[in-house]
Amino acid sequence: MKSFIRFFSSVKLAITLLIIITAASIIGTLIPQQRGLEEYLARYGQWANLFHRLQLTRLYQSSWFITLLLLFSINIITCTLTRISPKLRRLFRPTIASEAKKILAYRIKDKYKKPWKLERSEEEIKKALSSSHYRLKEENKENKTFLLARKRTLGWFGSDIVHFGLLVILAAGVVSGFGAFRSYLTLSEGQILPVPQSNFQIRLDKFETEYYPNGSVKDWKSTLTVIKEEKSLLTKTIEVNHPLSYEGHVFYQSNYGLDWRNPAVEIWVKKRSDSSFLRKVEAKIGEKISIQDENIQFSVTHFIPDFVINENNQITTRSLQPNNPAARIEGWQEDKQIFSGWIFAQFPDFERIHSTKETDLRFELKDFKTSQFSVLQAAKDPGVTWIWVGSAFLMVGLTLAFYWPSREIKMILEETKGTTEIVAGGLASKNREAFQAEFEKIMSHIRRSK
C-alpha cells in the first residue's frame, strides 16, 4: 500500500502521464476518428488494420486511452491527498512558537526594541496587523508572546481546488459515457413522436427557415410542444444555439430536409389537337381526378424529387433535393386503365407513357409543393451539470492559486525590564515586493507609535 501511494503521489508520474496523454491526443487529431473501415483502407492501405487493432481510429474512446485517464485521475487524487493534509494542519493547528534565529533567517524581517511593557506591545501590534486584515493566533510563555498573523490562507488550496474540479469533470465524463442517451427525431409539421427514455411526447407545431436578404440561411426555427398524457405542457420555439430543456432532456435544432412523402403536385393537362385547351390540376398522391368535359380520370401514383434509374434498372431518387422531379401518372376510362408512365418537370417533351388506347391528352408536371421536416437532436446527459460544477471549481481554484497569494508574519515579543524586543519575519507565496511594502508599513507604524 505504501509503495502504491508513493508511486501514485509522485509528480514525475503526473508529468509522464501528462506527456503521454498529450502525445496520444495529438495522434487522435492526425488520424480522422470514427470513420468506416473502407475509408481507412483507402487512406492508409495496409496500416489501416493495425490502426484499427490499436484502436487509433476511435482513440478517445479506446480502452487504453481511458486507462491512461484513469491512472491520471488516481495520480491526481493521491497527489492532492498527500499534499493537502500538511496544509490543513498548518491551517488549523499551526506551530506558533518559533525561535528568533529562524525568523531572522527569513528574507523579509525586522528587529526592534520598544520601551513598552509586553501587554502594551501586544495590543499595538495586534491593532496594526488586524488593520491590514491579518488573522492572529498567539501563544504565551512566561515573558514571551509568539504571534502568527496570516491572511489569504485559502490561496494554499488553489491548486487542490483546481485538481478537485478536474476530477469532477473527469467523473462527469464517466457519467456521460454510461448515462448519456442521444437520438435524432425527424418530424414534419403536426407530427407527434415519443421521446426515447422519457414518459412524454413532442410535437412539431411549425418549422420554418429564415433567410438573409442575400439568400443565405439565417436560422431554422422549430416550434415544439411537450405533451404528457395528452396534455400540452410547454411550447417553445427552438433554433440553433437555443435548445428546449424539459426534465433533463434537451432538444436541439439539428438538421432539416424536404418531406417528399406527401407532396402536392400541379399538373397541366393539354390537348395535342387543340392548343387553347388547358386544365390546371392540383393533385395529391393517389387522388383520382376527373378532367372536365373529358371522359378520362387520372391520378399521380408516385413522385420522385431526383429521378434516376440505378444499375439494377430500378427507379429511385438520387437525393432529397428536387434536382430532377418526376411524377408517375395513370389514366382510366370507365374503370379501365388506358395509360401509365412518367413525366418530368424539366423535360416536358420527354414523356414515357405507355398507352393501351390512343388519347389526345398531354400531361405536364408544372410544380410541386412539399413541407419541410425538422431533425431534432434529443439529448439526455446527466454528466453535463457536473461538468459545469467541475469548471466552476477549476476557475475558482485557478484564481486562488494565481491571484490570492497567502501572507504570513511570525513575531516574537520578549520583555526584559520594561522594554519589549520585537522580532518579526514574513513569508509570502507570491508577489514578494508588495508584501515587503506591507510588512514595512506595519513595522514602521509600530515604531512610530508612542
Next chain:
Amino acid sequence: MNESTLFLITFIFYILAAFFYFSFLFSKKENKAKKGFKLAFIGIAIHTIALILRTFESGHAPFTNMYESLSFLAWSSILAYIIIEWKYKIRKAGPYFMLIVITLMALASSPLMPKNATPLIPALQSYWLWLHVSVTLMGEAFFAIAFITSIMYLVASSKEKKGKAKKSSLSSAILDSISYRCVAVGFPLFTLGGLVFGMVWAFYAWGRPWSWDPKETWSLITWFVFALYLHTRIVMGWKGWRSAFIATLGFLAALFTYFGVNYLLAGLHSYA
C-alpha cells in the same frame, strides 16, 4: 471614415511603433522606445474604433472570419503588451513583439483573407461567440508575450554564460519571471475562454460540451503543455531554459490551435 481605412491607419501606426522600437534597440535611446509605446497606444485607440465600427457595420462580434479574428488577435496582443510593458517596463521585448503584431496585421490584410462582412451563419448566432473568442484570444496574446520573453531569455542566458552580456540589457532572471507572469495571466484566461466557455457554447450549439473535435483537442493539448510548464516550474523547481522551452512549445501549440487546425485538420470548427 470606414473600417478598412481605419484598419490601414492602425497598421501604419503599428509599423511606425515597430520602427521606433527597433531604433531604440540599436541606438539604446530610451525616448525612442517611449515614442514607440505612444505610437502603439494611438494605434490601438484607432484599432478599437475600427473594431467598434466593424461591429456596427456587420451587426455581429468582430471575429467571425479569419480577417476579423486576426485583426482582433492583433488588438488583443497590443493590449496585452501595453499592460505588460507598463507593469514591468520591459521595453526590450517591444521590437520583437511588434513583429508578431505586424505579421498578424499583414496576414489580415493579405488578399487571401476575404474581408467583406458576411451575415452570421446560424451556429455562430450566440452571445457565447463574444465570450468564447475574446477571452481565448486575450489568453493567447499573453502566451505570445511569454513566448517572446522566453526566446529573449534563451538568448540573454547564453550571452551571460559567455560573459558577453551588457549592463544595459535585461537580465535573464527578470525575463524568466516575466515569462512566468504572462503564463500566470494567460493560463486562467485560456482555461476560461477556450475550455470552459467553449464547452458551454458547444453544449448549447451542438448538444454536447465536448466532442474531441480537432480544435477542441488542440486547445486541450495547449492547456496540457502549459499545465506541464506550471507543474515542472512550481513543484519541481524547473526554471530557466527548460521553462523557456516548454513555454515556447505551449505557444506553438496555441498557434497551431488557432491557425493550423483550420487549414490542416477538418472538424466542427470549420468556420474560424
